[in-house]
Amino acid sequence: VTAGAPxxxxxxxxxxxxxxxxxxxxxxxxxxxxxxxxxxxxxLIRAARAENDVVxxxxxxxxxxxxxxxxxxxxxxxxxxxxxxxxxxxxxxxFSPSTREMYAADHSTWVEVEGLTSRLCGRTRPxxxxxxxxxxxxxxxxxxxxxxxxxxxxxxxxxxxxxxxxDLDTGVKIVSCPTVREEDGLAMSSRNQRLTVEQRSQxxxxxxxxxxxxxxxxxxxxxxxxxxxxxxxxxTQAPLGDIxxxxxxxxxxxxxxATVAGRxxxxxxxxxxxxxxxxxxxxxV
Ligand code: PAF
Numbered sequence: 001v002t003a004g005a006p007x008x009x010x011x012x013x014x015x016x017x018x019x020x021x022x023x024x025x026x027x028x029x030x031x032x033x034x035x036x037x038x039x040x041x042x043x044l045i046r047a048a049r050a051e052n053d054v055v056x057x058x059x060x061x062x063x064x065x066x067x068x069x070x071x072x073x074x075x076x077x078x079x080x081x082x083x084x085x086x087x088x089x090x091x092x093x094x095f096s097p098s099t100r101e102m103y104a105a106d107h108s109t110w111v112e113v114e115g116l117t118s119r120l121c122g123r124t125r126p127x128x129x130x131x132x133x134x135x136x137x138x139x140x141x142x143x144x145x146x147x148x149x150x151x152x153x154x155x156x157x158x159x160x161x162x163x164x165x166x167d168l169d170t171g172v173k174i175v176s177c178p179t180v181r182e183e184d185g186l187a188m189s190s191r192n193q194r195l196t197v198e199q200r201s202q203x204x205x206x207x208x209x210x211x212x213x214x215x216x217x218x219x220x221x222x223x224x225x226x227x228x229x230x231x232x233x234x235x236t237q238a239p240l241g242d243i244x245x246x247x248x249x250x251x252x253x254x255x256x257x258a259t260v261a262g263r264x265x266x267x268x269x270x271x272x273x274x275x276x277x278x279x280x281x282x283x284x285v
Contacts, residue, residue: 004087005057007094011102011142014095018056018143026053030145030172031091032136035059036076036190040180042089044149047177049090056143057091059083063099065131071274076190095143102138111137113160113167119254120156120267121278124244132157133164140170148172153179153187155265155280159254179279181207187279199272202238206268206279209234209246213266217283222260224248235270244269244276251282260285 008014018028029052031044037059048055059082066072079096086094110130116122117129140148148165150158162174180188185207186200195203209231216227231246249256251263260283267280 004083005091005094007083007096009095009097009101011097014056014093014097014142017093018054021054022144027147028052028054028056028143028145030139030143030148031055031057032139032148032150033057033059033082034061034075034190035082035096036078036193037082037085038180038188038190038192040151040153040188042085043180044151044177045086045089045091047175048147048149051147051175052145054092055090056093056095056145057086058095058097058139058143059086060095060097060102060135062102062131062135064103064134065128067125067127070125071191071194074194074274076193095139102135110134111164111168113164116156116160116163116254119249119256120245120247121269122156124269129157129160133160136161137164137168137170140165140172145172147175149175149177151179152176152282153189153279155251155267155282156254159252185211187277189277191275191277194275195272199240199275202240203272203277205235205238205241206270206277208237209268210266210279210281214281214283217260217285222285224257224260224264227260227266231266231268235268238270240272241270242272244271 029048031048033041061075111133112130165172165174184204186204212234213227213231228246235243246268248266251265264283269278
């Protein structure tokens with residue numbers, strides 16, 4: 001048995017452990033994850049460690065956010081490794097429920113954020129954000145955190161969860177943390193380990209394309225269409241990648257912009273085989 005933070009697989013046990021801490025006046029930070037932890041997750045756990053008395057890491061591959069033809073069965077899992085890594089980064093408690101524990105057989109309540117979720121990834125992943133918002137709401141209800149930590153790589157998820165937390169008066173402060181990258185620029189993602197050697201060698205093209213956008217915007221380009229063309233041209237340098245989208249949107253409401261102004265997000269999604277990679281950069285001009 002690996003040493004590490006106590007791990008709960010039931011809602012009641014998790015609640016009771018946190019109830020004791022809260023009664024003693026402790027603040028609670030929650031880091032929701034789907035496991036297969038990497039440096040990106042560990043940076044969230046360290047941020048939570050720095051700001052809260054108790055740090056909970058949830059490790060749960062949430063089936064309701066996967067579409068029928070997506071990679072739920074192939075999503076990487078490593079319970080013992082996750083426990084060790086999470087504990088090393090400062091987790092006090094781990095919540096790792098089964099799907100039977102999380103979803104009653106007759107579960108029928110969903111959390112839907114309208115508008116924001118029909119754009120970008122929402123177009124090709126119908127129901128994805130409904131699954132994310134539902135499970136995150138449940139995690140908030142179970143753990144009742146003061147703060148919850150999410151990575152900026154999933155920029156749309158972050159905007160959607162912030163909206164949900166505000167709209168539902170959760171009282172949870174949503175803290176965003178910068179994307180952590182491999183040395184060659186590839187944004188860390190649990191899905192990276194599913195890339196073949198050849199796909200992995202081409203995957204840094206996402207970051208290169210975003211840096212090309214950064215350079216163009218830095219040099220004064222303001223026409224979104226021209227920046228998008230440049231990003232697409234860079235992405236096509238990777239023959240194994242299929243571009244799903246390249247968009248420039250307002251960073252707050254995710255609507256496409258014609259002119260790069262204010263806070264904008266340049267966001268890309270590219271498929272390498274059945275592995276879908278996303279990345280983004282935010283610009284303030
Ligand atoms: O970003 C993720 O890993 C998941 O979407 C989350 C927030 C843990 C919900 O399952």
